[in-house]
Amino acid sequence: MKALITGACGFVGTNLTLHLLGKGHQVIGADSLSRKGSELNLKSIMSQYPSFEFSAVEIEDLPSLIHRVKPEIVYHFAAQVAVTSSLESPKRDFMINGVGTFDVALAARDVGAPVVYTSTNKVFGDNVNKVPLRELDKRYDFDGALKEKGISEEFPIDAKHHTPYGCSKLVGDIYVREFGGVVNRCSCMYGRHQHGIMDQGWMSYFAINKVLGKPVTIYGDGKQIRDAVHADDVVRLLEMEGKALLSGTPDIKGEVFNVGGGYENTTSLLELCDMWQIKPSFGPWREADQKVFYCNVSKAERVLGWKPERGIRSGLDDLYAWTEKTLTKKE
Numbered sequence: 001m002k003a004l005i006t007g008a009c010g011f012v013g014t015n016l017t018l019h020l021l022g023k024g025h026q027v028i029g030a031d032s033l034s035r036k037g038s039e040l041n042l043k044s045i046m047s048q049y050p051s052f053e054f055s056a057v058e059i060e061d062l063p064s065l066i067h068r069v070k071p072e073i074v075y076h077f078a079a080q081v082a083v084t085s086s087l088e089s090p091k092r093d094f095m096i097n098g099v100g101t102f103d104v105a106l107a108a109r110d111v112g113a114p115v116v117y118t119s120t121n122k123v124f125g126d127n128v129n130k131v132p133l134r135e136l137d138k139r140y141d142f143d144g145a146l147k148e149k150g151i152s153e154e155f156p157i158d159a160k161h162h163t164p165y166g167c168s169k170l171v172g173d174i175y176v177r178e179f180g181g182v183v184n185r186c187s188c189m190y191g192r193h194q195h196g197i198m199d200q201g202w203m204s205y206f207a208i209n210k211v212l213g214k215p216v217t218i219y220g221d222g223k224q225i226r227d228a229v230h231a232d233d234v235v236r237l238l239e240m241e242g243k244a245l246l247s248g249t250p251d252i253k254g255e256v257f258n259v260g261g262g263y264e265n266t267t268s269l270l271e272l273c274d275m276w277q278i279k280p281s282f283g284p285w286r287e288a289d290q291k292v293f294y295c296n297v298s299k300a301e302r303v304l305g306w307k308p309e310r311g312i313r314s315g316l317d318d319l320y321a322w323t324e325k326t327l328t329k330k331e
């Protein structure tokens with residue numbers, strides 16, 4: 001397989017790049033290296049695969065790269081990834097996630113390459129906050145019909161208040177499907193090669209701060225819960241989707257999948273702090289934060305035979321161990 005991976009040195013991109021190179025596939029990686037930590041990920045890939053074909057490019061340069069390289073498949077992960085930045089610079093957020101993804105999807109269609117895209121739970125916007133909730137000691141949870149089941153693909157996206165990030169990712173999400181690709185609406189992903197910051201990748205960010213002895217601030221009361229899916233499970237899904245798109249079996253062109261760890265792999269911020277013995281401080285709620293999000297992943301299981309296998313306990317141990325090793329490594 002000849003795959004072009006955008007955002008190849010980001011968290012998801014690095015995990016997939018290493019996996020596909022390890023299986024002997026041809027991978028062409030592209031990344032602007034704008035994400036802190038992406039240059040470390042590039043080093044890590046190059047140290048294992050010195051002939052890795054990599055282009056340091058901005059999203060605007062991706063269509064010409066796709067036309068030149070003519071990949072069989074495009075995995076599109078390059079994105080403006082933080083809700084906070086999208087609120088500060090909505091135009092740049094839209095140019096990267098909306099226009100940028102449209103241009104990638106169009107160029108991929110030109111060369112006959114299907115696109116696999118990572119969208120987000122934020123496309124469901126404020127509708128999620130209209131689901132009845134119950135408040136427990138350390139977490140919120142859905143109440144009623146969605147309790148312990150979570151949000152499925154049929155959940156309405158026509159909310160007000162998606163945040164600009166939710167809007168721009170939804171634009172990309174719709175175009176990728178329109179042009180015959182497949183979309184994953186991802187909940188919280190975590191694992192090795194993740195360099196979390198306060199604005200994105202919170203589990204990794206908590207681990208980094210704990211290792212470095214730095215304080216952690218929680219926005220809101222910390223009872224927000226998310227279902228977490230480990231990078232190993234994500235990579236397995238992405239590979240399955242690539243195979244399905246290239247073989248036509250099962251036919252997943254234009255499909256959307258909700259991707260997360262499901263109810264059994266949920267944690268609240270407070271529960272994670274307890275597990276890692278972090279004593280957080282608290283700030284005001286963030287705009288359009290979802291108090292509860294976990295997804296129903298049964299469609300991916302039904303159609304592709306995929307479900308998350310890595311339990312949250314062992315997955316978080318893996319993230320913590322990788323973070324500690326990376327931050328304390330002597331050059």
Ligand SMILES: NC(=O)c1ccc[n+]([C@@H]2O[C@H](COP(=O)([O-])OP(=O)(O)OC[C@H]3O[C@@H](n4cnc5c(N)ncnc54)[C@H](O)[C@@H]3O)[C@@H](O)[C@H]2O)c1
Binds near residue numbers: 033034121190
């Ligand atoms: N990590 C999560 O929990 C999560 C959840 C939902 C959706 N997603 C989506 O998954 C994808 C991958 O996320 P991630 O966690 O690996 O993020 P990441 O920030 O680690 O990786 C994104 C990569 O894209 C690159 N990039 C950013 N802007 C670019 C630009 N203008 N041109 C070229 N490259 C650019 C960055 O340098 C980075 O290496 C993103 O599309 C994100 O929206 C992630």
